[in-house]
Amino acid sequence: MGEIKEQPDPVVELVNISKIYGQKDHLFHKGASDVVALKDVSLKIFRGEIFGLVGQSGSGKTTAGRLLVQLEQPTRGEIHLDGEAVSMLKGQALQAYRKKVQMIFQDPYQSLNPHLSIAETVTEPLIVHGVGTRETRREKVLATLEASGLVPAADFYDRYPHQLSGGQRQRVAIARAIVLEPEFIVADEPTSMLDATIAIQLFQVLLNIRKRLGMTFLFITHNLAAANYLCDRIAVIHNGTIVETGTTSEVIDSPSHPYTRKLIAAQPRFDICPVGALTQ
Amino acid sequence: MTLLTVENLTVGYKSATGMVKAVDDVSFTIEPGTSLGFVGESGCGKTTIGMALMGLLPDNARILQGRILLSDRDLTRLSPDDLRKIRGKEVAMIFQAAMNALNPVVRVGEQVAEMIVTHQDRMSSADMDARIASLFDLVGIPQDRMHDYPHQYSGGMKQRAVIAMALACGPRLVIADEPTTALDVVVQDQILNEILKIQALTHTSFVFISHDIAVVARVCRHICVMYDGKIVEAGTREEVFQTPIHPYTRQLLGSYLTLDNCKNVRVPDINVRRGEKGWNQGCAMARVCESPLDDCDGGSPGWRVLSPTHGVRCFKKSITKGASWEK
Numbered sequence: 001m002g003e004i005k006e007q008p009d010p011v012v013e014l015v016n017i018s019k020i021y022g023q024k025d026h027l028f029h030k031g032a033s034d035v036v037a038l039k040d041v042s043l044k045i046f047r048g049e050i051f052g053l054v055g056q057s058g059s060g061k062t063t064a065g066r067l068l069v070q071l072e073q074p075t076r077g078e079i080h081l082d083g084e085a086v087s088m089l090k091g092q093a094l095q096a097y098r099k100k101v102q103m104i105f106q107d108p109y110q111s112l113n114p115h116l117s118i119a120e121t122v123t124e125p126l127i128v129h130g131v132g133t134r135e136t137r138r139e140k141v142l143a144t145l146e147a148s149g150l151v152p153a154a155d156f157y158d159r160y161p162h163q164l165s166g167g168q169r170q171r172v173a174i175a176r177a178i179v180l181e182p183e184f185i186v187a188d189e190p191t192s193m194l195d196a197t198i199a200i201q202l203f204q205v206l207l208n209i210r211k212r213l214g215m216t217f218l219f220i221t222h223n224l225a226a227a228n229y230l231c232d233r234i235a236v237i238h239n240g241t242i243v244e245t246g247t248t249s250e251v252i253d254s255p256s257h258p259y260t261r262k263l264i265a266a267q268p269r270f271d272i273c274p275v276g277a278l279t280q
Numbered sequence: 281m282t283l284l285t286v287e288n289l290t291v292g293y294k295s296a297t298g299m300v301k302a303v304d305d306v307s308f309t310i311e312p313g314t315s316l317g318f319v320g321e322s323g324c325g326k327t328t329i330g331m332a333l334m335g336l337l338p339d340n341a342r343i344l345q346g347r348i349l350l351s352d353r354d355l356t357r358l359s360p361d362d363l364r365k366i367r368g369k370e371v372a373m374i375f376q377a378a379m380n381a382l383n384p385v386v387r388v389g390e391q392v393a394e395m396i397v398t399h400q401d402r403m404s405s406a407d408m409d410a411r412i413a414s415l416f417d418l419v420g421i422p423q424d425r426m427h428d429y430p431h432q433y434s435g436g437m438k439q440r441a442v443i444a445m446a447l448a449c450g451p452r453l454v455i456a457d458e459p460t461t462a463l464d465v466v467v468q469d470q471i472l473n474e475i476l477k478i479q480a481l482t483h484t485s486f487v488f489i490s491h492d493i494a495v496v497a498r499v500c501r502h503i504c505v506m507y508d509g510k511i512v513e514a515g516t517r518e519e520v521f522q523t524p525i526h527p528y529t530r531q532l533l534g535s536y537l538t539l540d541n542c543k544n545v546r547v548p549d550i551n552v553r554r555g556e557k558g559w560n561q562g563c564a565m566a567r568v569c570e571s572p573l574d575d576c577d578g579g580s581p582g583w584r585v586l587s588p589t590h591g592v593r594c595f596k597k598s599i600t601k602g603a604s605w606e607k
Contacts, residue, residue, distance in 0.1 A: 268492075
């Protein structure tokens with residue numbers, strides 16, 4: 001969690017991004033009101049940092065992640081990767097982009113294909129992007145599994161997701177995301193389904209990967225404590241608008257926005273609150 | 281009188297390699313109007329306990345041993361028809377994923393009504409509306425949302441609707457399986473408050489199942505910590521949090537992130553594989569334990585009683601003095 005100095009060139013930049021759902025009149029909801037998921041969001045994420053996007057469900061944080069990996073297109077605004085505008089990419093340019101930007105999804109019980117072995121799951125991105133030969137891919141996959149904390153990797157290589165625990169599955173999902181050595185990874189609530197001992201191990205895996213491979217992360221979460229542990233900088237998002245951005249200690253220790261203070265108050269603190277007491 | 285007594289419950293799943301014990305010799309009791317929490321990692325068997333209590337185990341599961349006594353009836357011996365009469369009426373469940381527990385093409389009010397229609401005598405539609413309205417009040421959904429469809433609800437409202445369904449027939453026991461896992465902290469806080477209020481009003485007993493120890497700590501006076509199918513530590517909330525004995529409990533508490541502890545949080549060794557050793561050759565946790573003894577690979581540790589409410593399944597004796605052994 002070393003301090004990252006502000007660099008002139010961010011890896012990823014969102015410039016005045018808005019995303020509005022339901023703009024068109026459909027047969028069944030003419031004139032239905034639009035849902036504004038993101039409103040004029042601007043963010044800079046610098047190389048090598050873990051940037052936390054914190055907010056409650058419906059705040060637009062997952063939408064921001066999906067825009068970044070180009071699963072959806074912004075209604076307005078621009079996304080830059082390494083200074084180049086990347087919205088509206090198609091075909092080969094989009095495929096090249098996906099090699100640089102990968103995603104780790106929330107639920108490891110649903111994001112892995114049960115019919116594919118661990119080897120097939122992690123090899124698939126290499127095949128899709130035409131990286132390596134059959135032999136070098138095997139080496140690459142084994143090394144990646146190891147980097148993701150699946151040790152010894154050979155033991156996991158031929159297994160299937162149902163033979164793994166939740167934490168192991170999520171490490172497979174991490175291996176799948178980093179096997180192409182992307183520059184930037186979007187991790188959308190990667191530990192919300194896992195218990196505390198496993199969550200903390202996964203954070204350690206992400207920190208190790210950052211150290212060894214120098215990747216940049218966007219960490220999406222509703223858990224401020226997790227963001228506090230993992231992130232260099234944090235942005236708090238509420239109703240599609242960023243209400244506060246700063247270094248982790250600035251945001252947590254001296255929150256300036258009332259919503260940030262509300263989030264901090266809602267954090268579970270089991271050592272203080274007596275049994276059965278209502279928090280207000 | 282004790283509401284629920286579970287004795288030596290053992291549940292196995294048939295798999296290609298034989299019977300896998302998901303729940304192994306689990307015993308506990310619940311008094312009327314109290315809450316019991318189960319914590320443990322995914323795959324430790326806590327959901328299987330909930331499903332066994334509801335009589336909703338999948339086809340490949342077998343209750344190998346044990347009894348589930350609701351008052352004085354053994355639920356494991358009831359016919360499917362008799363079980364159906366109890367399920368929903370006396371024992372109800374709040375399911376894990378509220379978004380999947382609701383039927384997307386039926387109005388929410390009707391789904392709550394279905395529960396009442398199934399179990400209770402016919403009532404006029406005006407009475408039914410009043411009953412549903414009072415349930416909506418109880419769980420904190422505006423009454424005018426009764427005729428909406430699930431997709432018009434937010435995640436928190438769907439979870440409230442699922443709670444309303446569970447409470448519809450005034451059950452004596454509600455099993456809440458990860459009721460807030462899919463929700464963010466703010467909504468989670470609201471839902472837990474709601475459940476505490478409901479419990480104070482209705483004196484319903486709750487079984488709380490969660491991987492999040494803070495959730496269980498909010499609502500339960502008694503907590504069971506599970507590891508690989510067995511209860512490894514049980515006690516009051518204060519006993520489990522203030523004097524945790526079992527290494528897994530200690531790991532779970534030590535690695536729980538709060539806003540104040542991120543500098544001294546402990547990270548368990550990632551290279552050790554957990555939950556694969558089983559209880560047949562010694563303690564299932566021996567390889568993950570921070571300070572294993574020689575005994576740990578020998579026999580399976582027995583249940584050691586530390587106080588009338590506190591017990592642990594671990595060989596280590598040094599932590600507390602004067603603890604006695606139970607068979």
